[in-house]
Amino acid sequence: EVVMTQSPATLSVSLGETATFSCRASQSVRRYLAWYQQKPGQAPRLLIYDASSRATGIPARFSGSGSGTEFTLTISSLQSEDFAVYYCQQYNNWPPYTFGQGTKMEIK
Amino acid sequence: DVHLVESGGAVVQPGGSLRLSCVAAGFTFDDYAMVWVRQVPGKRLQWVSLITWDGGTAYYADSVKGRFTISRDNRKNSLYLQMNNLRPEDTALYSCVKPGGYYFNYYMDVWGKGTTVIVTS
Numbered sequence: 001e002v003v004m005t006q007s008p009a010t011l012s013v014s015l016g017e018t019a020t021f022s023c024r025a026s027q028s029v030r031r032y033l034a035w036y037q038q039k040p041g042q043a044p045r046l047l048i049y050d051a052s053s054r055a056t057g058i059p060a061r062f063s064g065s066g067s068g069t070e071f072t073l074t075i076s077s078l079q080s081e082d083f084a085v086y087y088c089q090q091y092n093n094w095p096p097y098t099f100g101q102g103t104k105m106e107i108k
Numbered sequence: 109d110v111h112l113v114e115s116g117g118a119v120v121q122p123g124g125s126l127r128l129s130c131v132a133a134g135f136t137f138d139d140y141a142m143v144w145v146r147q148v149p150g151k152r153l154q155w156v157s158l159i160t161w162d163g164g165t166a167y168y169a170d171s172v173k174g175r176f177t178i179s180r181d182n183r184k185n186s187l188y189l190q191m192n193n194l195r196p197e198d199t200a201l202y203s204c205v206k207p208g209g210y211y212f213n214y215y216m217d218v219w220g221k222g223t224t225v226i227v228t229s
Contacts, residue, residue, distance in 0.1 A: 032209075032213050032215075034215035034216065036153075036216070042221075043203060043219035043220065043221050043222065044153065044216070044219055045219070046208070046215065046216060046217055046218070049208060049209070049215040049217075050215075055217075087152070087153060089153070089215060089216065091209060091213050091214050091215050092213065094167075094212060094213075094214075095155070095158070095167045095168070095169065096154075096155045096169050096170070097143075097155040097158075097214065097216075098155070099152050099153040099154070099155070100152065101151075101152045102152060
């Protein structure tokens with residue numbers, strides 16, 4: 001099973017700044033990596049798939065990069081609605097599809 | 109718009125059974141594999157099961173293998189999860205998911221809001 005590790009656990013960032021999330025896989029997942037945003041009481045929403053492709057309707061402020069075992073989600077010009085929990089998921093080696101433990105972004 | 113609506117969650121005793129349902133709308137249901145994912149509040153998401161578009165093949169997480177059965181009825185645009193011999197660690201919000209991607213390299217494209225299963229004595 002591929003273990004996904006996200007860092008940091010909590011990220012404190014100010015409005016208007018840039019947030020950077022990290023996700024590491026225990027073995028190569030090539031570019032089969034997705035990012036999700038989850039707000040309290042809501043279902044996760046797909047942001048990025050194939051490491052760097054934005055999902056439908058996702059603003060260009062959200063960008064993903066990486067391949068192999070190291071991945072990054074970057075959110076620029078942070079807005080209040082961006083503060084949420086972010087998860088990564090690999091879909092190269094399955095079953096199972098595996099998720100990271102999440103990074104919670106808070107307003108600084 | 110794609111809509112996925114789950115139902116069937118309840119409070120059940122250990123060893124009990126439940127059947128979850130998910131009704132899909134807004135896409136051609138039988139064109140897609142379908143997935144169940146669960147989440148314990150404050151913990152990471154866990155993939156539970158996947159079924160192919162025709163219901164012919166199913167895959168399970170090791171933690172539920174032999175106890176859960178995924179199925180679908182393409183005539184009714186519905187997905188199911190039969191959960192037997194439930195354990196307290198199965199307590200979670202269970203979500204139905206339409207995946208994206210190809211050839212089983214699936215990300216979780218659209219999620220339902222989920223239905224809550226609580227296993228407690």
